[in-house]
Amino acid sequence: MIVVTLRFFSVLREAFGAGVVEVELDPGTTGSGLIELLAANNEDFAALQSVVRLAINDEYVELDTPLSDGDDIAFITPVSGG
Amino acid sequence: MIVVTLRFFSVLREAFGAGVVEVELDPGTTGSGLIELLAANNEDFAALQSVVRLAINDEYVELDTPLSDGDDIAFITPVSGG
Amino acid sequence: MEHIWINISEELPSISDVHSFLYASQGGGVCVFSGITRLQTNGRVTEKLSYESHKTMALKEMRRLADVATERWPVLRIAMLHRTGTVQVGEPSVLIGVATAHRGPAFEATQFLIDELKKSVQIWKKESFLNGEEEWVSTIWQDTD
Amino acid sequence: MEHIWINISEELPSISDVHSFLYASQGGGVCVFSGITRLQTNGRVTEKLSYESHKTMALKEMRRLADVATERWPVLRIAMLHRTGTVQVGEPSVLIGVATAHRGPAFEATQFLIDELKKSVQIWKKESFLNGEEEWVSTIWQDTD
Numbered sequence: 084m085i086v087v088t089l090r091f092f093s094v095l096r097e098a099f100g101a102g103v104v105e106v107e108l109d110p111g112t113t114g115s116g117l118i119e120l121l122a123a124n125n126e127d128f129a130a131l132q133s134v135v136r137l138a139i140n141d142e143y144v145e146l147d148t149p150l151s152d153g154d155d156i157a158f159i160t161p162v163s164g165g
Numbered sequence: 166m167i168v169v170t171l172r173f174f175s176v177l178r179e180a181f182g183a184g185v186v187e188v189e190l191d192p193g194t195t196g197s198g199l200i201e202l203l204a205a206n207n208e209d210f211a212a213l214q215s216v217v218r219l220a221i222n223d224e225y226v227e228l229d230t231p232l233s234d235g236d237d238i239a240f241i242t243p244v245s246g247g
Numbered sequence: 248m249e250h251i252w253i254n255i256s257e258e259l260p261s262i263s264d265v266h267s268f269l270y271a272s273q274g275g276g277v278c279v280f281s282g283i284t285r286l287q288t289n290g291r292v293t294e295k296l297s298y299e300s301h302k303t304m305a306l307k308e309m310r311r312l313a314d315v316a317t318e319r320w321p322v323l324r325i326a327m328l329h330r331t332g333t334v335q336v337g338e339p340s341v342l343i344g345v346a347t348a349h350r351g352p353a354f355e356a357t358q359f360l361i362d363e364l365k366k367s368v369q370i371w372k373k374e375s376f377l378n379g380e381e382e383w384v385s386t387i388w389q390d391t392d
Numbered sequence: 393m394e395h396i397w398i399n400i401s402e403e404l405p406s407i408s409d410v411h412s413f414l415y416a417s418q419g420g421g422v423c424v425f426s427g428i429t430r431l432q433t434n435g436r437v438t439e440k441l442s443y444e445s446h447k448t449m450a451l452k453e454m455r456r457l458a459d460v461a462t463e464r465w466p467v468l469r470i471a472m473l474h475r476t477g478t479v480q481v482g483e484p485s486v487l488i489g490v491a492t493a494h495r496g497p498a499f500e501a502t503q504f505l506i507d508e509l510k511k512s513v514q515i516w517k518k519e520s521f522l523n524g525e526e527e528w529v530s531t532i533w534q535d536t537d
Binding site (some may be wrong): 094096097164 | 307372387
Binding site (some may be wrong): 172175176178180202203218220223239241242243244245246247 | 443444445446448449450452460474485486493509510511512513514515516517518528529530531532533
């Protein structure tokens, strides 16, 4: 198993009730695999899954990127600052 | 004779050595008549006479406007504020 | 001194400090944009806004935008400052300032930076209305410039 | 409260007072332009600028420009403030600020007002260079908008 940190903001933070969560995943899990997993368990997340961007260690990555032990994974919904 | 007040600014103020001057003029003198008079007596003014605009009592006027006793006459060169 | 000043925090620097920083460039033109919590949006009365950021990503993205502006216009100094937390009506949430030798590029670069910040910087806004409703402002990803 | 603030004097109001005035509109966007005494112009090093105005005409013309902007854009508040006297390098001679509900018109109206001020407001500027030369800045009449 690998352990990764998930970071949620704004609507997703409220959907999961937490901003930072550590989870165990099967080795070889990809970004899109993780998104499917979360969408299956949270319908607010599911509603946004098509627009979520994934960042690992503060850099956006393709969704088919395999995750590694220790990754810091941020789920970025369309921004609304300013 | 009529008495009018002349107001000079910036380069014209320095050309005449004064910002405010009272002068006596023949009744019926027009704006352009006054400009000719000043240009004949001051070469710095003469150099700018083609671009000078005339204001009477804070309103721009046509150069052929006859001047009246008590007029407050400002000579406005191209502006350079900001 | 670094020509770019980027900051995200609970409080904005004072507007006079922002101007002092920009004036010190000794350029001829300084444009400062403030984004303010507006009283009314689509007929609803706003009570306050609340901002949240992914701070490390947002700071990097703001820096990237400032670098793009620096390449595109002859800027002397740039300030990009954003608040997080609660921002009451009539208060600023964001300050964008640019100093240039001549005024045209100051306007262009400032407008570019606020436009792009709204598209790509990892900050989110929740709107609280006077009638008690609250909602995260819903947007879509827009092409960045 | 009057939505237009026009002033010509030896000292500019503080930049924070200008922002407070504009923020109080509770609009969403505020743009403030500062015209600064630039260190270098055409390769010459400036020591200072000196401004002189026909104050009554200049105030009326600034008011007229603010009225034009108010007709042309949905502005909430306008500040047009100009100094006279000596303005050192890195100091502002003029502040133009506009508050609007949305940011686009704030930029447009601010740029319009500074562009037009330079064309028509009865203020003149003398440049003093570090080498001791002094000259009234020479311009031509430009079409006003």
